[in-house]
Every structure is written in C-alpha cells, then in structure tokens.
Amino acid sequence: MSDGPILLLGGTGEARALAERLVAADIAVISSLAGRVRDPRLPVGDVRIGGFGGVDGLADWIRTHHVVGVVDATHPFATTMTYHAATVTDRMDLPLLRVRRPAWTPTADDSWVAVPDIRAAAREIESRAARQRALRVFLTTGRQDVGVFAGITDATFLIRVVDPPTSDLPAHHRILRSRGPYDLSSERELLRANEIDVLVTKNSGGELTRAKLTAAAGLGVDVVMVDRPAEPASGDSVDSVAAAIDWVHDHLTGG
Incomplete structure (x- = not known):
C-alpha cells in the first residue's frame, strides 16, 4: 500500500x-x-x-x-x-x-406518512392544506429544499435552517435559524408554541435531531417523512x- x-x-x-x-x-x-x-x-x-x-x-x-x-x-x-x-x-x-x-423507524406512538422524495412531501402538504384550514407546518428539510414548497399558499410554514434559504419561499412563513442538537423539552415547546399540525423532515437518522420526532409523537403531530434515496x-x-x-x-x- x-x-x-x-x-x-x-x-x-x-x-x-x-x-x-x-x-x-x-x-x-x-x-x-x-x-x-x-x-x-x-x-x-x-x-x-x-x-x-x-x-x-x-x-x-x-x-x-x-x-x-x-x-x-x-x-x-x-x-x-x-x-x-x-x-x-x-x-x-x-x-x-x-x-x-441507521435510519429512523416509526414506533407505535408515531403518526408518519412516508414519501419517496421532497416533491412528494410538498404534494402531501398541498393536499392537507386543501382539506384543513390554517394548516401549520414545521419544515426541517434543509434550506436547499425550501423552494419546492414555495407555491403552497394555503399553509403557514415555520422553516428551521442553519443558513437562510436563497430560493423562493412560501407566501406564509417564518424563518428560524438554528443548529442542533435539540433537546426534547425545547422541541416540545416549539411545536406547542407554534401550534404545529404537521412536521416535514428527511429520514437522516441519528440522535442530533431525533427529539423533534419524539416531541411530535407525544403531541399527536403528524410527520411527513422523506425516505432516503x-x-x-x-x-x-x-x-x-x-x-x-x-x-x-x-x-x-x-x-
């Protein structure tokens, strides 16, 4: 060698x-x-x-x-x-x-909808927004994917990113700049304070950001989970x- x-x-x-x-x-x-x-x-x-x-x-x-x-x-x-x-x-x-x-896997307490990619996640949110007035979405998929949700006008997005997105943004949104790791208590309070209905995230796995899933399960918040490629x-x-x-x-x- x-x-x-x-x-x-x-x-x-x-x-x-x-x-x-x-x-x-x-x-x-x-x-x-x-x-x-x-x-x-x-x-x-x-x-x-x-x-x-x-x-x-x-x-x-x-x-x-x-x-x-x-x-x-x-x-x-x-x-x-x-x-x-x-x-x-x-x-x-x-x-x-x-x-x-290892990828995350749902438990009996979780309410997940698995989707194959980020565009399918946007379609799922658009469908939910058409059925539920004032849908509130916690978007944690990273700044590069935010633009995929830009055309959704019937939902309000809390978008958590490390650096600000450079793409188009949804009509109703708030940017939260933050970097993990996150603890369960803070994640639970974030979901409650913002009255989140659905969390959108990628199945990155690991412990750094798992707390949001535990918090969502405990509060009955649905999760749209983007499968790994x-x-x-x-x-x-x-x-x-x-x-x-x-x-x-x-x-x-x-x-």
Missing part, C-alpha cells in the same frame, strides 16, 4: 468523529466539506472545502493527491456526491466505504464509526 491519504467526504457528526479517530491513530486523512454551510463545524486534521467539479474533477483531485481510498460519510441525502464517489472509485479501482447512521451498488457500507475504523484497518492500512 502507498503512503497516500484517505479522502473522507464529510459534513456529518460521524465524519468528524471518524477524522478524530484516524488522526489520533496517525493515519493520513483529508476531510472534504461541500461548503454549503457558512460556518461549518470543522473536523480535526487536514480539511478542504468546496466542490470538486464533477466526476472528472474528483478523479483528478484523487490522482493528484495520491489518495489510497475514499470514505463517504456525507449526509444520507447527499446523493450527487455519493454517486460521484462511487463512479470515480469504481473507475479507478479504489476502495470505497459509505458510513451511514437509493445508494450505489458499488463499495462497502457500515453504520457506525467503530465499524468504519475496522474497515480502514482491514482495507487501507494492512491491519
């Missing part, structure tokens, strides 16, 4: 934890962040911020930096980057690992940082 670094595609808590473990083990790693958040939480070690310029740009970067393997620990909905990583590593015959926290067939997958460390030792450091 060469002495090149691992490329760690990050932006998640798992990626930061993994970078910390790799650096502590004296394993060369470069973390890459997309740069969509203005003030991201930076991992330890070497970091690059920004896009690669598509598949060819990623391949050139990997070649130039003598990368020995890629660990994709991006958000479960970072579809473009995930498929670019799979395409390039397959083309270059490099090891690829995806680190994906399909993953590429190539590469390996694990669901924890510990398993990712084992994979790195097995595939990239010779044990």
